[in-house]
Amino acid sequence: MMNAPLIIVGAGHAGGRAALTLREEGYAGRLILIGDELHLPYERPPLSKGVLQGTAELAGCTLCDSERLAELGIEHIAGNPATHLQPQQHRLQLADGQWLAYAGLLLATGGRVRRLPQEQAHVLYLRTHDEALALRSALKAGTRLVVVGGGFIGLEVAATARGLGCEVILLEAGPRLAGRVLPPVISEALLALHRQYGVDVRLNVALESIQTDAVWLVDGQRLPCDLVVVGIGMQPNTELAAAAGLEVGQGIRVDSHLRTSAPGIYAAGDVCEFRLGGEYQRQETWRNAEAQGRHAALNLLGRDVPFEALPGFWSDQYDWGLQAVGVITPLTVSRPLASGGVLLFYLDADQRLQGACGWAPGNSVAKDIKLCERLISAHLSLARASLADPELSLKHLLRG
Numbered sequence: 220m221m222n223a224p225l226i227i228v229g230a231g232h233a234g235g236r237a238a239l240t241l242r243e244e245g246y247a248g249r250l251i252l253i254g255d256e257l258h259l260p261y262e263r264p265p266l267s268k269g270v271l272q273g274t275a276e277l278a279g280c281t282l283c284d285s286e287r288l289a290e291l292g293i294e295h296i297a298g299n300p301a302t303h304l305q306p307q308q309h310r311l312q313l314a315d316g317q318w319l320a321y322a323g324l325l326l327a328t329g330g331r332v333r334r335l336p337q338e339q340a341h342v343l344y345l346r347t348h349d350e351a352l353a354l355r356s357a358l359k360a361g362t363r364l365v366v367v368g369g370g371f372i373g374l375e376v377a378a379t380a381r382g383l384g385c386e387v388i389l390l391e392a393g394p395r396l397a398g399r400v401l402p403p404v405i406s407e408a409l410l411a412l413h414r415q416y417g418v419d420v421r422l423n424v425a426l427e428s429i430q431t432d433a434v435w436l437v438d439g440q441r442l443p444c445d446l447v448v449v450g451i452g453m454q455p456n457t458e459l460a461a462a463a464g465l466e467v468g469q470g471i472r473v474d475s476h477l478r479t480s481a482p483g484i485y486a487a488g489d490v491c492e493f494r495l496g497g498e499y500q501r502q503e504t505w506r507n508a509e510a511q512g513r514h515a516a517l518n519l520l521g522r523d524v525p526f527e528a529l530p531g532f533w534s535d536q537y538d539w540g541l542q543a544v545g546v547i548t549p550l551t552v553s554r555p556l557a558s559g560g561v562l563l564f565y566l567d568a569d570q571r572l573q574g575a576c577g578w579a580p581g582n583s584v585a586k587d588i589k590l591c592e593r594l595i596s597a598h599l600s601l602a603r604a605s606l607a608d609p610e611l612s613l614k615h616l617l618r619g
């Protein structure tokens with residue numbers, strides 16, 4: 220296997236970042252990046268924002284262009300997914316039948332949208348660039364849109380669709396928006412903002428059926444519509460790994476070094492289940508794909524470093540921005556911001572900052588979240604009254 224290439228399966232964000240990092244870190248051997256999509260590796264966040272608004276194009280979302288890939292000697296095999304993996308033989312097969320031997324392998328297969336059982340032409344989903352284009356051409360001023368799901372994808376689609384002049388109803392099965400990942404106070408703020416922008420948000424509702432001209436709820440309500448967008452989460456693409464006998468839980472399970480249960484095989488990104496704060500979990504975020512893609516590349520090169528990056532995410536809706544870093548703990552301190560937003564701090568029992576979440580106009584909360592990141596790393600014990608005081612700058616707290 221000495222002369223076999225390093226192979227990355229999944230030419231998305233984590234896979235693309237890993238390939239680029241391998242070259243940046245001096246790996247000069249053969250490097251193959253295998254994708255099932257036809258595009259260069261790209262970042263997905265603009266899909267529900269700029270791409271849907273028509274202000275961003277695919278070229279602006281890719282991690283690099285094809286000239287750069289060629290220059291770096293990264294062999295990008297597009298539209299030809301890996302279909303079988305034989306960890307013991309250190310080889311895998313692609314859809315076109317060819318077998319490839321590998322010296323080291325990274326599985327960065329991401330996920331696909333969860334779909335409703337029945338496929339219908341006016342029911343759209345959003346995960347890929349091609350799906351974003353299909354949705355973009357369907358969203359016209361006056362289109363009556365029903366969004367199913369009040370998580371980030373559903374909320375961002377609703378916000379963008381309102382900006383394009385659509386009439387939007389958003390259906391959420393739970394009692395609050397993005398309830399799985401956001402604290403109640405920010406769910407409330409999101410709800411108020413969407414209603415202010417004219418989205419008819421319905422909480423605690425259950426879908427009965429989708430007809431060609433309407434959505435029916437179980438309570439008998441009929442919601443006339445032209446288009447339905449479903450954003451009810453994603454399913455990690457674990458099948459290749461599971462069929463090869465790798466340990467799989469809610470994702471491909473890895474240890475602290477992003478190693479799967481099979482020697483020489485790593486996993487990174489949305490598909491990867493790793494321990495965070497003692498619990499196995501997956502992170503479906505840009506930051507995680509970026510950090511784990513980079514990290515897996517280092518460990519493929521034998522650096523043997525544990526993955527310890529802080530988790531984090533952001534979301535942009537209308538002219539407001541949400542950002543979070545670190546982990547949520549039960550001990551919360553809230554700081555009102557002059558902008559009308561809010562910053563939440565999560566502390567451990569020793570009053571050390573473990574996480575923060577901010578919601579404010581534009582990108583203004585980014586600065587605070589950066590400082591929170593530094594406060595988390597500094598492991599300082601912080602007075603709750605100081606954290607709550609908007610007059611006291613976080614820079615000041617950092618100085619101890």
Ligand SMILES: Cc1cc2nc3c(=O)[nH]c(=O)nc-3n(C[C@H](O)[C@H](O)[C@H](O)COP(=O)(O)OP(=O)(O)OC[C@H]3O[C@@H](n4cnc5c(N)ncnc54)[C@H](O)[C@@H]3O)c2cc1C
Nearest residue numbers: 229231232233255263264300301329488489503504505508
């Ligand atoms: C619309 C949208 C908006 C988002 N917005 C934000 C945001 O604002 N902030 C944020 O933090 N995060 C956001 N995210 C999440 C973020 O984009 C993802 O976490 C990130 O893309 C994950 O990267 P990945 O490489 O793990 O997976 P992916 O980007 O999904 O890449 C995996 C690739 O592998 C391919 N693949 C799967 N199986 C195979 C196979 N057998 N062979 C070959 N290829 C295969 C897949 O088709 C895909 O191309 C958003 C996601 C979406 C969909």
